[in-house]
Amino acid sequence: MITRQGYLEQVRKALGRAPVVALLGPRQCGKTTLAREFLASDQAGYFDLEDPAVAALMENPMTALQDARGLVVLDEAQRKPGLFPVLRVLADRPDHPATFLVLGSASPELSRQASESLAGRVEIVEMQGFTLDETGTATQQSLWLRGGFPRSFLAADEEGSLAWRRNFIRTFLERDLAALGFGMAAAAMGRFWAMLAHYHGQIWNGSEIAASLGIAPNTARSYLDALEQTFLVRRLLPWHANLGKRLVKAPKLYFRDSGLLHALLGVRTMAELQVHPKLGASWEGFALETVLRAAAPDEAYFHAVHSGSELDLLMLKGGRRIGVEIKRADAPTLTSSMRVVLEDLALDELIVIYPGTRSYTLGERVRVLPLEACLRAGQFDGPNAVRSAG
Secondary structure, three states, X not given: OOOOHHHHHHHHHHHHHOOEEEEEOOXXXXXXXXXXOOOOOOOOOEEEOOOHHHHHHOXXXXXXXXXXXXXXXXXOHHHOOOHHHHHHHHHOOOOOOEXXXXXXXXXXXXXXXXXXXXXXXXXXXXXXXXXXXXXXXXXXXXXHHHOXXXXXXXXXXXXXXXXXXXXXXXXXXXXHHHHOOOOOOHHHHHHHHHHHHOOOOOEOOHHHHHHHHOOOXXXXXXXXXXXXXXXXXEEEOEOOOOOOOOEOOOOEEEEOOHHHHHHHHOOOOHHHHHOOOOHHHHHHHHHHHHHHHHHOOOEEEEEEEOOOOEEEEEEEEOOEEEEEEEOOOOOOOOOHHHHHHHHHOOOOEEEEEEOOOOOEEEEOOEEEEEHHHHHOOOOOOOHHHHHHOO
């Protein structure tokens, strides 16, 4: 049993602050299991809007919910976006008899309703599949290969894990896209998603991808928007500053779950991954998601100039600028590009992440960390973290 203590604490704190908490994330990432941890043993406060009987009850949501007390969980809330005006009225009652935990897999209408109807009343917690801090550092290779979706990671063998991921992809294309309100053909989205796997870790070039698929650039962008809004793809924006240099201004793309990436690339085993052309990009994306989860920055970007210098990740956290360079190398060394970004971006610190086991310093404000070391408390919290490295 893997306990998701970090998310439990996030949701617990949010419920103490806001009358409505939205727990959003991709389907099958564990939202329902987490939410049930907060309910009494009889689960009386749980409403699954995919259940036809519950859906019928929610045709009159004010009648169904106005007498509720304590915590109320509304699962698959994107099925009933009209709920949110009702939740606004219920959240504004002076005695606050009920608190609402809304679970959703995201959709354009859900996001719009939440922001418009519940402004100032809702706190959003974003959830993903298992992360390295939850599964333990000994599972790093398996988590990287299988990804973090619970049923994929916990499958009895590699064949079962891959079968689950392939079924997830098929179900997403054939059912979930329409259910979430995205009006696009499953076959066309499937071709786009498969092609996007080969652009993982690269700069978005919508015109190139659109030309390859025989679709309009705006259509390619709408497909990308759908995958981003359903938490399956990360669009990492470039850092823009007046540096007097020709900056790269298009975003970089990453699959948020390495297991789905591998399924779309046709990678079945760790042996196949080790010789695949996308090996380095795959590990970069896996490390990026691990760092972002551990650091919880206020903002995150990448930085690149056309002359060649670049930085995989720029995090703004607590008034500090932390650069992260991800290297799949045995012993990373200080490069001229690192020296340039240290000064150009006025970094407080540059951290080089690699798959080794030893922490060491490369120079002033530059240190090398194994990926698993990012999980230790305080690694991104300032000068004290620098002194404790090694």
